[in-house]
Amino acid sequence: DQQVKQNSPSLSVQEGRISILNCDYTNSMFDYFLWYKKYPAEGPTFLISISSIKDKNEDGRFTVFLNKSAKHLSLHIVPSQPGDSAVYFCAASYLAGKLIFGQGTTLQVKP
Amino acid sequence: SAVISQKPSRDICQRGTSLTIQCQVDSQVTMMFWYRQQPGQSLTLIATANQGSEATYESGFVIDKFPISRPNLTFSTLTVSNMSPEDSSIYLCSVEETGDYQETQYFGPGTRLLVL
Numbered sequence: 001d002q003q004v005k006q007n008s009p010s011l012s013v014q015e016g017r018i019s020i021l022n023c024d025y026t027n028s029m030f031d032y033f034l035w036y037k038k039y040p041a042e043g044p045t046f047l048i049s050i051s052s053i054k055d056k057n058e059d060g061r062f063t064v065f066l067n068k069s070a071k072h073l074s075l076h077i078v079p080s081q082p083g084d085s086a087v088y089f090c091a092a093s094y095l096a097g098k099l100i101f102g103q104g105t106t107l108q109v110k111p
Numbered sequence: 112s113a114v115i116s117q118k119p120s121r122d123i124c125q126r127g128t129s130l131t132i133q134c135q136v137d138s139q140v141t142m143m144f145w146y147r148q149q150p151g152q153s154l155t156l157i158a159t160a161n162q163g164s165e166a167t168y169e170s171g172f173v174i175d176k177f178p179i180s181r182p183n184l185t186f187s188t189l190t191v192s193n194m195s196p197e198d199s200s201i202y203l204c205s206v207e208e209t210g211d212y213q214e215t216q217y218f219g220p221g222t223r224l225l226v227l
Binding site: 034036041042043044045046049089091097098099101102103104 | 203217221
């Protein structure tokens with residue numbers, strides 16, 4: 001049973017445009033959501049998070065939106081840059097320390 | 112955030128052997144975690160390692176296969192025992208730090224293991 005799903009394995013956008021990465025979850029007990037970026041041969045890097053008491057969190061070019069009724073969150077990157085090309089994982093938790101990860105979406109930003 | 116290092120960064124091992132992976136943090140942390148990322152898959156939590164207590168394993172992972180040590184607040188090891196090709200994965204440790212809302216996990220660079 002996959003509790004966190006990223007249904008798009010890949011996404012390609014033009015430099016300067018918006019990248020939207022999506023994530024769906026099934027467990028209504030999740031109360032904290034995170035996005036990580038992963039380059040090849042490196043560990044995941046924390047990007048941004050959101051608590052279930054919020055519906056939006058913004059940090060520079062990165063904004064995460066949470067729609068609890070739809071059990072859906074998205075990561076917006078504006079403007080997209082070639083250095084943003086990486087695999088993006090969403091993760092969710094409801095127990096201390098226990099993160100459930102999605103399958104990842106490979107983002108390619110074309111110059 | 113804490114700086115996390117892992118040793119070795121990669122290894123190629125023969126089946127039936129064991130490999131111990133080290134995770135070092137530059138600050139004292141209460142909770143450390145070990146994850147596995149199999150080829151083409153997502154990250155899966157193996158176990159939680161708290162200093163001074165036995166590690167807590169997730170469903171599908173057992174201590175005999177993945178013994179963990181946590182001798183102090185800055186260090187942990189994960190051993191992959193009696194390896195088979197199915198154990199070929201990236202093994203990652205992470206630590207938990209207090210973020211804006213609640214604790215956030217930060218990851219080490221990973222150990223890439225290939226079992227022949």
